[in-house]
Amino acid sequence: MDHDQKIQSWVSDIEFERVGPVKSALKRVLMNPLVNYFPSSAMKAILRFAKCELAQCNWDDPGGWKSMVISYHGKPTQIADKILVNGGAMSMALRNRRLLAGRLLAKLITQADETSDIPVHALCLGAGPGRIIIDALLQSPDTAHATLVDISSDAFDYGRELAESSGLADRVKYVKGDVRDVTDVLDPPPVVVKMIGICEYLTDEQIVDILKSLSGVMAPGGSVVFNSISTAHGTDRFFRRVMGLHMIHRTPEQLSALFAQAGFGEFVSLPEPLAIYHVIVARLADQKA
Ligand SMILES: C[S@@+](CC[C@H](N)C(=O)[O-])C[C@H]1O[C@@H](n2cnc3c(N)ncnc32)[C@H](O)[C@@H]1O
Numbered sequence: 001m002d003h004d005q006k007i008q009s010w011v012s013d014i015e016f017e018r019v020g021p022v023k024s025a026l027k028r029v030l031m032n033p034l035v036n037y038f039p040s041s042a043m044k045a046i047l048r049f050a051k052c053e054l055a056q057c058n059w060d061d062p063g064g065w066k067s068m069v070i071s072y073h074g075k076p077t078q079i080a081d082k083i084l085v086n087g088g089a090m091s092m093a094l095r096n097r098r099l100l101a102g103r104l105l106a107k108l109i110t111q112a113d114e115t116s117d118i119p120v121h122a123l124c125l126g127a128g129p130g131r132i133i134i135d136a137l138l139q140s141p142d143t144a145h146a147t148l149v150d151i152s153s154d155a156f157d158y159g160r161e162l163a164e165s166s167g168l169a170d171r172v173k174y175v176k177g178d179v180r181d182v183t184d185v186l187d188p189p190p191v192v193v194k195m196i197g198i199c200e201y202l203t204d205e206q207i208v209d210i211l212k213s214l215s216g217v218m219a220p221g222g223s224v225v226f227n228s229i230s231t232a233h234g235t236d237r238f239f240r241r242v243m244g245l246h247m248i249h250r251t252p253e254q255l256s257a258l259f260a261q262a263g264f265g266e267f268v269s270l271p272e273p274l275a276i277y278h279v280i281v282a283r284l285a286d287q288k289a
Helices: 003-010 021-037 040-049 053-060 065-073 079-087 089-115 131-138 154-165 179-185 204-217 236-243 252-260
Strands: 121-125 145-150 172-176 192-195 223-229 264-271 277-284
Touching (some): 021 236, 040 053, 040 236, 065 079, 065 089, 089 131, 089 192, 121 179, 131 172, 154 172, 179 204, 204 252
Parallel strands (some): 121 192, 145 172
Antiparallel strands (some): 264 277
16 A cells, blocks of 8 residues: 555545535525625625624634634534534535544554654644644544644633543643744654644745744654645635635645645645545655655
């Protein structure tokens, strides 16, 4: 089994959320044009009137961690949230991305643990409360630990409660900081790095700068897990005009090319079934190899 097939096999049993052909066609010809071209002021007024929590979170902090939490496991009470969280392609794709990234991280940590004399250290950039790394640590050897970096420390109280309730309080460390200053917080060097939900908010130059600092402090041969986002959700105009979300859509190849500039290679790209996100695994070239 080659490297690509091995990584594919790690995720082959995941039960993803899918959209059937009829619902998908209805979204494409009816729902997406409606939300994209309905006057944005009227749409915002409707969402405000409907007390839509997801919209409010995005207005307060576009692309912030709270909207992720609502999509991952919020139990929405408002009708507008029920529609967006349970039926919206983006929320479904986010939950698929969580499953995919959590499993890949767990496998990479476990694999690294088999050849390491010291506990495996994972680093999460733009981690929010750490839902995905907590998923991964729960499936990994119990010596593995993680440092979670986020610019917004208000995710941390929620994250610490999550870690505590999962029995992982002593295996996660929350650090407030900008991912661009990442080298300040790393001891021991991370073997696995998670960059999920962050590249779509960064320019090419910012990504390359971060990766160059990262490659200087990561363990040689270490792995990174990141994601690209496509316009397959069909509602970019709605996200920009109504939600205030300005995401940078890149193909897995475009994003991988940026990682390659900082010495990463052996890219394996895995789409979730809605083809909105690809989760990509890459390895930092071992300079000594
Ligand atoms: C979309 S959320 C993703 C959270 C988490 N990684 C996930 O996938 O569930 C993006 C997170 O990146 C953080 N963030 C954005 N820019 C950042 C920066 N320059 N440095 C550190 N964190 C940043 C935000 O505060 C937010 O919590």
